[in-house]
Amino acid sequence: MxxxxxxxxxxxxxxxxxxxxxxxxxxxxxxxxxxxxxxxxxxxxxxxxxxxxxxxxxxxxxxxxxxxxxxxxxxxxxxxxxxxxxxAGPEPTHRVRDLRAFVYPGPSIKATPSGHLPLGAECTVLDLDGRFARIETGYIFADHLGPLDALETDPVSVAERLIGIPYLWGGKSSLGLDCSALVQTACQACGIPALRDSDMQEQSLGQAINIPDEPGLYERGDLLFWPGHVAFAQGEGRLLHATGAFMKVVSEPLDTALARIAGQGHLLRTVRRLSKP
Structure with a gap:
C-alpha cells in the first residue's frame, strides 16, 4: 500500500x-x-x-x-x-447492484454484448434511452444500476447474493473472488469503507468483541478472523464465506465450520462487530 x-x-x-x-x-x-x-x-x-x-x-x-x-x-x-x-473523466454516478450487467453496443437486448460489469463496478450515466442507460462504454439495462448514494443496509444480504460464486485468489468480481474481497464488496455496497486483505480488515473494520462461547451468540454481520481468512456470521448459527475448502462462496453451519478449521490447525483469532451503516 x-x-x-x-x-x-x-x-x-x-x-x-x-x-x-x-x-x-x-x-x-x-x-x-x-x-x-x-x-x-x-x-x-x-x-x-x-x-x-x-x-x-x-x-x-x-x-x-x-x-x-x-x-x-x-x-x-x-x-x-x-x-x-x-x-479521469466525469465522476461516476451509478453502481452495478446486480451480480452482473451486460454492456451492449446499443439500446437493444438483441444486440451482442461487448462484455459485462460486475457487482460493485461504477459508471457514469450520460443519458437514458428507453429502459437503457448510456454509459461511456455502451448501454446497460438501467434497472441493473443504482445511484452511488443509494446504499445497501445489510452487508450479509449483499454477500448472500454471491453464494455459489467460485473462489479465486485475488479475484474481486462476481465471476470469482476470495474471502476478503467478499467482505470488501459487501461492506462497500453499504457505504462501509473496507481495506482489501483480511489482516487489514482485522485491524480496521468495526470493533473487536470477546469471542462468543456459543454459535447462537454471534450477531448477523459479525466478522470472524483466522490467520489469512475472514468470514461473516450469517445469523441463525451459520457462517458465510468464500473458502478454498469448497472453492466457492458457501453458507454452512457455524459450529461445523469452526470445528473443521480448528482441525486444520487454525484457531479463531478475532471477532469484530460492524457498526450499522
Missing amino acids: TPLRDGVAALHLEGQVEAGRFVASEPCRIRAFTVPLRRMPDPSGPYDTELLHGEAFDLYGQTGEWGWGQARRDGYVGYLPLAAIAP
Whole structure:
C-alpha cells in the first residue's frame, strides 16, 4: 500500500520515505470491465487483487505497456496494462447492484454484448434511452444500476447474493473472488469503507468483541478472523464465506465450520462487530 519502487515514490510521501525522485500522480479510471492488479509487469505473474470498471487509479509510472500506481478505493499498489485505464473523466454516478450487467453496443437486448460489469463496478450515466442507460462504454439495462448514494443496509444480504460464486485468489468480481474481497464488496455496497486483505480488515473494520462461547451468540454481520481468512456470521448459527475448502462462496453451519478449521490447525483469532451503516 506504499507507492514506492526503484527509487521513485509518490509526491505525497516526500519527507516520509527515502527516494531519489518524487512524482505527482496522473489521475485515471479503470476503463476495462475488470483488470488484475499485479505485483510485476508480467501477464503470467501472480496478481494480488482485481480492479473494477470506474475505480479511480493514480498512475505514477510506466514500464512499456504497463502502468504502475495505486488504486484509490483501497490503496493497493501494483501494475496493470495501460490499455485498461483512461484519463479521469466525469465522476461516476451509478453502481452495478446486480451480480452482473451486460454492456451492449446499443439500446437493444438483441444486440451482442461487448462484455459485462460486475457487482460493485461504477459508471457514469450520460443519458437514458428507453429502459437503457448510456454509459461511456455502451448501454446497460438501467434497472441493473443504482445511484452511488443509494446504499445497501445489510452487508450479509449483499454477500448472500454471491453464494455459489467460485473462489479465486485475488479475484474481486462476481465471476470469482476470495474471502476478503467478499467482505470488501459487501461492506462497500453499504457505504462501509473496507481495506482489501483480511489482516487489514482485522485491524480496521468495526470493533473487536470477546469471542462468543456459543454459535447462537454471534450477531448477523459479525466478522470472524483466522490467520489469512475472514468470514461473516450469517445469523441463525451459520457462517458465510468464500473458502478454498469448497472453492466457492458457501453458507454452512457455524459450529461445523469452526470445528473443521480448528482441525486444520487454525484457531479463531478475532471477532469484530460492524457498526450499522
